[in-house]
Structure formats: structure tokens, C-alpha cells
Amino acid sequence: MTKRMGYRDWRWQALWWHHFFLLWTTINGQTRYSIPEELKQGSVVGNLAKDLGLGLSEIFDRKLRVASEAGEQYFSVDAGKGELVVNDRIDREALCGQSSSCVLPLQVVIENPLQLNRIEVEIRDVNDNAPSFLKSDNILEIAESTVVGVRFPLESAEDPDVGSNGVKTYTLSKDDCFTLKVKEIENGRKIPELVLSKSLDREKKVIHDLFLTAMDGGNPAKSGTSKITVNVLDVNDNVPLFENTFYKVAVQENSLNGSFVIKTKATDIDEGPNGEIEYSLGKHTPPSVLSLFHIDTVTGDIYLKKELDHETQASYRIDISAKDKGFLKMEAHCSVQVDVLDVNDNPPDIVLTSKPTALPEDSRSGTVVALLSVRDLDSGDNGKVTLKLPKSSPFNLKASFSNNYALVTSGSLDRERFSEYDIEITATDSGSPPLSSKTIIPVIISDVNDNAPLFTQPSYNVYLKENGVLGSILYSVSASDLDFGENAKISYSILDSKVQDVSVSSYVYINSDNGSIYSMHSFDYEKLKVFQIQVQAKDQGSPSLSSNTTVHVFILDQNDNAPAVIYPSSAVLGSLSHQRMSRSAKAGHLVTKVTAVDADSGHNAWISYKLAEATDASLFTVNLYTGEVRTKRAASEQDDSSQRLLIEIKDDGEPMQSATVTVSILLEDGLHEPILDLRQKTAEPSRKTGRITLYLILSLASVSVLSLVTFLILAVKCMRNSSSSGSCCMTRSDCDNYKNPNRNMQIQLNTDGPIKYVEVLGGDMMSQSQSFRSCMSPMSEYSDFTLIKPSSTTDFTEVISVLDASLPDSTWTFESQQVSRQNMAFSVI
Template structure:
């Protein structure tokens, strides 16, 4: 019985033989020819030279040889580039009786992947002698056997092929028989013993003949068996079959107990000599005995084992029919059972080259792996097709036979999918078709194609002034979709200027975690807002980056006390001396105290009150405007010299305060000094008032059309929102807009209390700034505009002095209600060194 693996390799060798015969007509193949049984290390051929490779390519490109057999019979000598024998090669074990024995090899060259097919033909040597199944063969021949009767003998076998195979038979010299050779189907030679003369059992009952089988090798090898002929007494008819050869086809999946065939035999004798018993031949191999059974009475052959087309494609059964005569006579026939294939083997997917990691920017068509498919079935049952899942960006590209290359078919993105488990389905063409699946893991390596992304494009940071240097201001964070060094982020601050100073002198950043720290304490009165450009850069090659803006807003603290700008002790002496007539009535405007606070918000809200007074019943100061007025008419009993200590407080926490002393002289018959001063200023304008007029003209010319439109819109809105009578005051500060166009202009509408005003803020008290206030009072028949430009603290005091002295009492507008402070409605612009001048009274007069 032929082993299963040997039959498979015989079939495989025959298939590859036919394939390479066809392939050789298509393209040139590298082919070597060697004899079997070469020693290990024997050179087959110079593989590197034949493939056009250098010796360095064998190591650098990782050349290796893959065999589809279980054994690795060949290897490559990396030092010489030669294909050498790696293990013992037995042609008979590989190819059996096939005349052609070709081992197909796959030469795989990686980096880049390349596949070559080579063939190694294994030539036969005469290393096997012919042999018989047994050393002795017994024949029973009746003495009545006719001359010329032929008796088939056991055939010898020789694993060698060609000229080394079995060629002839001879028998030893004897006096009863001769040898004839009969060719049967398939070209097989069967020796037959021919009776040359009648036998006489009484003369010689046993004949011994030596049968010798010879091959065609050089030297010739031979094998022998002893034929023992026993001469039987007369039973002169033997069973005869209807056919010498029966042929039947049987499906591979036939059930046990199925009837294979029922051969018929007859015997012309009568009685026991005509009764026939059926059996398998005495030399029937175990492979047949384990698969089939025969009924000794009917001759019916049934299946008792499980057929496997891939193990054995056909069975030859020798059936013997014996009578019960004495001696027994027997007849022979041969039953040829051909097995038809059933699609019972699923296709198999084999890796020719293991898949490698692939870059995410690999172009379409990049080879990932080499694979092949095989099916042990035959015909359509062995035809295999491979398919991929539609969702993956990969394709199978057929090369030849059942070999394929797995290639990319589209763009890859590691951030979308870093690992692919590619499922390949192999399906044969059988009915029904069988399939198998195999998953190929493919890892996508990262390419630096994603810049770091901040959590938001800009950040707002609010920082109290006078903070501790080195404290953390804020932490920015960015993320990168890439991997490894491509995702490692370092933070830095881009160089920029804040008040003509590099921003790096204000803050620094931790490059690892994005934490921003202050370099020193900040002063709201000097710096209100600045911005930082933070850059996040990855460590890829080449690196990518992105930027984010951090807006830092300095929050005001009440660290400035109110500053008195009128009356000015520096300009008018140690005390502020004011004169007023004794004829003054209640509500007479004596003077006006004006103070400013460098802080903002609540911290800049100023209130006035009389702290000490010579006569507390005579004078009062407006809590918010600082106007000093008489509470009653002056009497003759009042002292001519009055002294007021006015305390000025802000609304911050803690409260900051300042004081100013006002000395008032009461005189009889005093003309209105303010009217005289006004008349004098109109007739003989001083140098200072001329300069003020010039400033006003220049200020009006510098106001843009957009600002005027803004004022009108805000005024209309203010009037609509105030159904009751009131005044609407607007002030505009223009702080170095021409020098620094990036500064912001802030316009605010205040509707606290009876006085309503709009402030446009900006600029420094001591800088070349411009501040405009527009006062529109519904209480008058028309609206007046008062434009003030304080070029310095001294100038501002002088302007107040001139205005205070030039305006009569009737020109001042009083409000009976006090203005309530609502800090949530007040906003101040973010300009450097801003001093907020707030004049609460509206002046209804013409300059």
C-alpha cells in the first residue's frame, strides 16, 4: 500500500512538472539538475550569479529559499552565493515512480520584496534492486492442466525509474514450464508461467523454479523469489469469471456498506468441484483489505472503510474464485475501483513572505506581503480564488499560478487606523464550494503629518496687579495625533514687543508642560493688557508647529490714593484762597474741588466730604462733584475768614484718601470775580486760554467720521432709554492712536442716577493724550459741547481755574439727586498709564 504522503507528493510533483513545462514556454526559468543521494553541502549551482545578484545582496536583501515540501532540502551559502544540498534527497521518496522529478523552489528576496522561481531536477541513480512481495510463491497445478496453460505470477517492483527500473524476468532451468511476459494496461509487465508439457503428479509432485527480476542499471541489480509448483490430482475445470477485468467508479463520500460490484464466475464441474467460493487474492495488500470486504458465497464486494481521494485515487483488487473439488481449482479476475473526487478539502492560505510594517505615506501599490493558496482536491474542486474584505485599503494582485501579492490600494492614515487585520477568504470552485479565512496583521508606522493643536486658538488670563514674581499665570495645552517623537510637544514663546520691550522679559514658559510664569510684578497703571504668542512644536522630522494667543489682562488693585488737581496748592500756595461776597445766597458756588485716581472701577470712584470746617452750617461739598456751595445765606455774624478741610476718598478696598484745605474770605461790596474774569478772558484772552482754544480746534479736527457717527448713535440710544428728563454726557479719549494703531477705543454708557453720560477712555494723564466730553442736557434749550484737552496736570488745573472763575453762578447746573455708584456698569479702557478724568457737572454755556 502506497503511503498517503508519497501519493500526495507524486501528484504534486506531476502538477509542478506540468506547470513548469507550461511556464517554460512563457518565461525563462532557472533550472538545475542533480542526482539523488548527494552529500550534504554539495553544490547545486551559483544562485547569485544566475539571478544576477551580487554577494552583498544575499545578506543585505535577506535572500532565502522556501520549499513547499516539509523538508528544507536546499539552502544558500551566503559567502559564495551557491545553492547547496541541505539534507539527504531520495528521489523515490519524493516522486515515487514518476519519470520526472522536479522540486520547485521559491527564492524570496526582501527589501524590496521579489520572488523568483527555480527548479531542481532530481535524476535517478540505480540504488534500488527489484523485489518481490515474498520470497516464495506457491502454485497448485492440476495434473490435467493442458499444455500452454498460463499462470500469472507476482510482479516485482523497482522504485527506480528510466533505465534503472525493472526491465526483464528470467526463470531457472526446469523441465515443465517456460516464462512469458504479458503487458497489461498502463504498460506494466506481468510474468506468466506457461506449462510446456503435461504434469504427472505420480512422477514428480513438486517443481521448484527460481524467478529472477532484472533492472536496466549499470551494474545490473536483481531480485528473486522461489516458485513452488504443487501438482494436484484431477479436477479438470476451474472457475471462470465473465470478465478478466472489472472497472467501477466510486464516490469519495460513499457510505460504509455500499455495494461496489458483484463479479460472476462459473465452474463446469458438478458437485463439490463446481461449488465456488470467492475471496481476495492471497497477495492482496492491507490497503485493500482495510477498505473492502467480499462475500465468499456471492462474490459481492462492499465498502467497509472511508475513502479518501487525496490518499488513493484507485484500487486494484485481485478476486479469486475457488471450487470445492479435490484438488481445488481457482479462477482469477481483477477489479479496478476508480475513486471520484469530492470537494472535501478547504483551500489553504500560505504566507510566502511575512507582512512587514508599512509607512502611512506609502504610495498605492506598495507590496505588503506575498501569499499563495493551495487545495488538495482536483479539477474544479482544487481551483482557488482569493478575496479581501471591501473595507480595507488593500488589494490582492495575482502573479502566477496561485501566488498573490498583497498591495496597498489607497491612502493610509495611522491616526485613523494604526493596525489592520486583513481577512483573506480563499474559496474553491467545487460544488458546494469550500472556503477558509486567514487574518493578516499589518501595522501602519507613523509619519509626522499632524501639527500640534491647542485646546483653543486663544486664551484669556486675568491677573491681579502687584502679584508675586515667579508665580504661575496660566497653562496652555496642545495635543498631537501622531505617535512617538512625532507627538512629543515642546512649548515656547514667540518673540514680540510689549511697550518696546521683549515679551520674554515679562514671562517665561515651561517647555515641557506649557505652564507660563511671571518674571516680575505687574502694575495696572503702567500695563493693562498684553498678549503672548505661544508656539507648540513636535519633535518629528521635519517638525510641525502651531500657535495660540494668550491675552493677559491685568486687574486693578486699589494701590493709588486720589490726587487733587484743583485747587492746586503748588500753583496757588500752601492753601487755596477763595473770595466770596457776603451777599451770597444759599447755593452759591464757592469753588470746586477736583481730584483724580489712577486706579479704575470702584477703586477710582471718588467722593468728597467736609472733614473739618470753621462753620459747618455755612458750607457743604457735593459728594460726587466736589462743588463747594453755601448751605445758607451769609450773615453779618459769620467770620470773614472761613477754613474748610475737605477729605477725598476712593471706593476701593482698602480705602485710599487725600485732603485739601480751602480758605474762604468773606468780603463786603465785592464784585463778581467770576464775571470779571470771564469778561477779561473774552476781551483780553490770556496766552493760556488761547492755547486751550487751539487745542480744542485741533481736537475737533482729529475726530474721525466714525467717532462722530458712534457718538450720534450712542446719544440717540441714551435719549431713547431715558424717558424722564436728564443729561447725557460723553467723553472721548484718544490715546496715541497714531503712534500705536493697535490700541483699543472703549466707549461706555453710564446711566447711574440723574446724570447720564458716555465715556470714551484712553491715554495717560501725563502723556500727549486728548480727552473729550460731550454734555447734552435736556434741561436746556439746546445741547452744549465742552471739549477739554489736559496736556498735563498743571494745564488741567489751570483750565479748571479759568472755567471756575469765568462762569457765573447761574451757569452751573445742579442736580437735586445724588448719583448712586454702580460699579458693575462702569468699564475702563485697557490703555497704558490711563488717568480717568470724570467731570460730573454739565456746563451750559458757550466758549
């Protein structure tokens, strides 16, 4: 039994394929095969690999596959031989119905690189169906008065085969009164007609049994038979007549149920019941027509019973019968052809031929992303389809052939902006109103290493306390990469540079995974105050990309240096300091002055003096800020001649650091000259006076000039800052130019209680710095100026010797802040 599709299904497929191949035949270079229907599974159609110019290895390597648009996969490719073989039973009648041509289009998709080929397989008809009649028995009632020559249409035989295999001839069994005529109508269709060749005589023969045989043109020929029983009727001898034997009308497929189609009319010259006509659809009307149309039995008007569908069937033929109501009913026949006009009621359909793969973001313009085709079941302009993409999409559609398109790139791609596109394709037909449909094709953009890592800051400032623990974390830098996967994996490293002529890698190291920077050893603020680290972040792409940042590390001072005594010189050298004082000294007499310095800075270097122990605490006092030792009262004869003072020196740091110095004072009678005069034993009185005068003049002049310049600078600074405080600090620093010692200077007026001092700093912060500090005490009795160039160590022996030689009759203080190997300090008291 032949496999059948629904009548509606194969008719619209046949129509679609017919238009499709009319367009396809205009394409050059297509491969076409021809096979008969009903071939066994595995039968060879042709050598596809050879016809397409492909080697057998390319079938595997390039993933050759065959796709059919007919729905079912009737063919496949033998990968071992490259042959196109039958995959399933092929029934031509189920595929193409009564169409004279039956061609199956196939798409041969070859990947790597993507290629699309078209082949056609023509299905030739085989005479596998015999003609058949809808009814095996038919009864005709013919009045005996029927005129010779009247024709009675008989049921046509149906044969699903086409061409020569279709119905070719009809034969009628032998009968004296009837002969057979075959009428050929449009489209080559043949209708058998029973012709009355001799007048009937009911009295002689009431029933005539006839056999109608239909034969096709196959080899061997096949046939089908229908029995016709003719009942001869009497009396009513006038047959109704239609105004037209053939009617033609066009109806739109969207006409509503119950719509009027056409009016048929027949007349009968008989009178009474013999002239009353009753209309009906022909006896041989197919069920598909009966379900769509019905006729008014009185008026002959034809109406729709349900909606039509042009895509299912474009034309219908209806046989109409008109019978009178005579005792012996007579009837007439006509045909109505109903053409169904197409209405745009089918939206276009987009078919994705090949699925898109991940697309690199550096793909060139014109790269093929996917292949697709479009179809519309409507006809004419209603079936003409145009495709449209969004304007902002970096893709375009390139037409290939027969409503096939390639989706290609039309611009540059950037995964960091859009990692995935949902490409919405709109298909619109040319009907009125137009119908459209949409489909979304997802396209994933794969990453390319086109973004360098980016630090969160262009530079970092890190403040680190000195004397930190070895291996402690200094800071964590962080960079991010807009790329993905390996292209976004970042490793950190430190670029080689020098810090005090030593590689920076000797000071710190970095965790390559998270950017954490760790110290290699403890830092000393007094030796190193600031240094730079160049950090590089590099991704793992190919080729890799990198970026740099600078980490400025500032060492913060800690109170790790105790005050160091620089005067009296004997205390510095580790021995007891001896001083002499006249018993005639009055209260407030300056006996000596203790001077100490602290290598730290800021509050950690602020020094205070305190009398810890004394032979007679009521006789002497020590100034808290200047270290001056003065008498609290006048000495008396009862006071011991030898006085011993223990002076404690503290800084202002946390935790506090301290030092002590012991001063021995000898009370002598008749000692009226200053202490410095006793040291100059060989000088004459006039020469002593001259030297003292010269020193005083020089000191006063220097102090005056320095004070004037300092206070002018401070006044300008204070005016800018609108500050009205008792102390003012002016600092000029250019951190960006700290490597130039001639452009970096700090002038600072500090207040430590009653001590007023000016600090001038200049030079390279890293290597060559200069420090000038002037201390002015309102409690000091002298204003002496000394310029001292100390050595690179903390040995103050040479400093003390210079002080002893230059200031014979004054007490002095000295403060030094060693920044690097070269510095200068001066103090004014």
C-alpha cells in the first residue's frame, strides 16, 4: 500500500517546491540525480564526493552532512565511499501528489571552512498504483423517452501516478443501447461519458448492467473497474437544462463561513412536478469538496461551509445536478470551478541552516557567522520576503541564492563591551498588510588579549614605621584586566631599580599572585627616609600585556635613639665634667650649660633637662628646655666646696628615651673672672678683651641677619596662612624634585617651650641632604653663632673641641639631625 500524506500537505509542498526549483534552475553548477521511487534502503543515488570534487578524507575532516527541507531525511552519505544513498522509502505520490515534476532539493553542508552546496534528486514515477473508482457500484435512472445521443457523465477513475502511468483509456462492456465517449478537459483530465446510442425500451429491458474499466499507460498496464446499473424509467421525457454547462468563480481564501459563492440555474419545460427542479451536488463529489461547499436545493446557490486555504488547494471542481420531481425523475449536470485567491495569511519562516560558533572579537569584517534560509507559504507578492537586522548590530545579511543568506560581520567587535549578541532577524513579506516573523540567533564573542592590566591608582603612597618586623606586609597593590580567562590572569613583579646603590629587590619582594609587598629587612628612618618601588602587572595572554605603577614608601620615625650629650665635652668622652664657680656668685648666675641632641625627628627629638640628684638641691637649678645650670641663691661659706649634680635628659617620644650627665662644681673664693678667662692662661688682659669683643660683634651680627631673614620669611608664610598663633612654621618642599639638591629647601620655625629655633633643610632627600638649625632661647644670656660641619658618625669629640676653641666665655647648645652622609648644622643661643 503506498504511503500517503494528507491531501492538504502534499499539495502545498508540491506548489512550494515547484516555485522553489523554478528559481533554483537558474543557478549554475548544481548537481542533479534522477532515481525511481520505491528504491530499497541503501540504494546508491550517486557518488556525491566525486561530483563535488571532494576526497574521501575530507568527508570526515570537514564534517559533510546532508540536510533536507522536505522534513524527513530520505538520503544520507556513505562516509566510507562518498556515495549518496537512500535512507528511507520514497513514495513519489506522497511527496509530490499529481505534480508532473517531483524534485527533492538537498543542502550539502561542509564545515571547516563553511560551504553550502545544492543538489537535486528527481524522483521518477513508477507504475505502482492501479486506477480506482470512488464507488464500485453506480446506479443510473434513465427515462425510456430519453433522446438518443444524450450523454451521462460517469465517475472518473483516480490514479496517483502521473504521466504515462496515469489513467489513459476507458472501456465499456458491450451493450446495444450504450456506448462510451471520453471527453478531455483542461489539464489533460479525461471524463468518461455514457452515451445513449439507441432508444430505450423499458418493456424489453428494464435494467442494463454495464462495467466501466479504466486502464493506465504503465508497462505492464494496471486497471480498475466500476459497475454501472442503468434503471430505465418511464414517462418524464424532458431533462432539465442548465443555462451554462460550466461556471467559473474566484473566491478569497479568507472568506467567512456561509459566504455566497455562485448561483447556478437550470430550467425544465415540463409542467407540474416534472418541471420542478431540485439542485444537489454531484454523486461523485469528493468528501473534501462536500466539507467545504453546500448548495441550496431550491435556488441553486452555492455557499461556503468553512474557510478555504489557498496553500492547501488552489482550485476546486464541483459537479452540480439538477433533477425534476416527475414520476420518472430526470436530471441535468454542470460543473463549477472555484479558484481560491491567495490572501497574505502566512508569516515568513526563518530556517537556521548552520548554528553559529564562538566568534573571536578580532574577526575581520565579512566573517561568516551563520547560514540561514527563509520561506513563505503564500504566493506572488505575498510570498516575497525581505530580511532586516537592527541598525546598531555589527552584523549584516549577505544574499546567496534562492532565499538563502549568510550572516556576516560588518564592523569591529569588542568582547569587553558586548560578550554576547542576540541577533534579532525580522522577516517581512510584501503582502498587504505585510506579515512578519522574528528569530533570535545568539552569537558568543570569544576573548582576545587586547586590554592591558590597569592598576587602581597611578601611584601609591605607603607610610611605614621604622624598625618593623622582617617579612611584614607593606602594602597590597591591585590591578584589573577587562579581558577574560587566561587573558585576565595577572601576575605581579617588581622592576629592578636602585635604592642607595642597592637593588630594590634587596629591600622588598612581592607576591606574584595577589600583589602584596613584603619587607626583606627592618628599615631605619635615620638612614633611609623614602624610596620608590616600580611594580609591573602582566597578564597571561599571548602576547602578554603589562602596565606599571609606582609605590612611594615613606619611613616614619620611631623613638629609637636616646639623647646624646655633646657638652660638656668631658661627659661626652665618658668622664666627669668639672666646673668652677666663685662663692661670690649671686642668685641666677649661669654656672654651665648641658647640651644634648637626639638623632630622631619631630616630638621624638624634643629634649628636656631635669636635675635628678644634687649635693645641695637648694643651691642649683637646671632649666627644663635649655639645660642651663644656674644658682638658685647666693653661695655661702657654709656650702660645701665640692658640689655634685646628676642631670637627667629626656626626649618627648613614646616610649621615652633618656640619658644622664654628672657635673662636678668646685666653689672657690676670689674667682671673679669668667670661666673662659681661666682657660686662657697665657693671654694678656688687653688681648682677652679684644677677642671677646670680636666674638660678640660677629655673633650679634650673624644672629641679627639670620633673625631678620627668618622672621621676614615667617611673616610672609603666616600672612598667607592667615595664622595669628604665637609660633609660625614655613616649609617649602617639592617632593617631585627631591633628587635635585638645589631645588629642595625647608625652613621651619619650631617652638619647644621657651626654646625658639629655626630649622633649614635642603638637598636630596634620598642621598645628599643639608640641615641647618638655629636655636634661640629667651633665657640664654648670650647670643653666639657657630657654624659646624660634623663628621659622618655620631662621634662629637671634634665638635666639642671646635666649640671649646671658638666660644671661650659662653655656654652653647648643638643639635644635629643626620639625614645622610653630608649635612650641616648651626645653632644660635
